[in-house]
Amino acid sequence: MSGSGRLAEVVGHWLARIEVAGITGVDAKRVIMAAGEWPNWCAAWSQEGERHFAMGDAALAAGRKITAGEAYTRAALFFHFAQFMFFDDLAAKERATARKLEAYRKAAPYLLPPARPVSIPHGAAALNAYLRRPAETPAPVVVIIPGSDSTKEEFAALETHFLRRGLATLSVDGPGQGEGRSFGPLTPDWAPVLAAIEHALEGPAVSAGLDGRIGVMGMAFGGHLVLQGAHAMRRLGAAVCMNGFYDLGAFWSELPEAYRANMRYALGGADAAETETRARRFSLAKVPPPACPVLALHGGLDKIFLPRDAERLKFFGRATEFIVFPDGNHVCNNIAYIYRPLIADWLADKLKAS
DSSP states (O other): HHHHHHHHHHHHHHHHHHHTTOOOOHHHHHHHHHSSGGGHHHHHHHHHHHHHHHHHHHHTTTTOOHHHHHHHHHHHHHHHHTTTTEEETTHHHHHHHHHHHHHHHHHHGGGSOOOEEEEETTTTEEEOOOOOOOSSEEEEEEEEEEOOOOGGGHHHHHHHHHHHTTOEEEEEEESSSGGGGOOOOOOSSOOOHHHHHHHHHHHHHHHEEEEEEEEEEEHHHHHHHHHHHHHOTTTTTEEEEOOOBBBGGGGGGOOOOHHHHHHHHTTTTHHHHHHHHTTTOOOTTTTTSSSOOOEEEEEOSSSSSSSSGGGGGGGGGEEEEEEEEOOOOOGGGGGHHHHHHHHHHHHHHHHHHO
């Protein structure tokens, strides 16, 4: 695919997501125009990230901590989307990722409410997460799981919907996601991951300000991962699969080219054949559902995780509510004003009633 073709494909699928994350459409389109061709994508977004990082430094030096936090958060998003779907130059991708992590670390203490870094023991190492608590505590907590191409640093705007409703948030990079790539590629074995997260939430280092009630939601691929492992969480009160899938192998041949490139990176396939073999392991066919209520939402216009496959989620457990938004794109980011409040309200109702 040509440079202009790949750029158009990525923008077509994910511009709405970029905007929903917290980058204005004006800014996003300006950076896209500056890039012009796909090979320039990472550099153009990184340059904008550096500009906002410098704005954060200047605000912090002047004692304007809230302004600094806002600028560093924007910088993290620009760096995140610099490396997003960019597999042409992995060294450049890693540099942008490192700057994203640095920017968000600087933003975290100045967010309202602050984001506290949390380390979650898992295997011989630890997963990294950010915990944010609402004004009134103790509170239930919603664990937020990214997808194959998102990370915890993308979720500040999403977290706000829960925080306003009196729910704490714990955004986690699982194995194969963001900082969790140190564990290796994505795998479907998520029961131990979610069990480790639940165990960490029970410990004194994390549990202060939390009331013991737990919900979990996964975004896109993360929605599938949540359903893979939710049965292992003993105290789980509610689970949300936001635009996930039932069986990745069922529509593998129909995935867009840009997403297949993402899958090769995320799943660690040496070539197309090995990537497909690994992809076919991601199925809910033999996975036990959790005992708690499950909400599964999907976009009827999704061209990545096809709606016909997602329809199978309505039969995943007796307590599953399944909703398709006919006008929704991938992850329904073109109608985020509908799905985000709906999820936050649903989780608040379920957790506060439990």
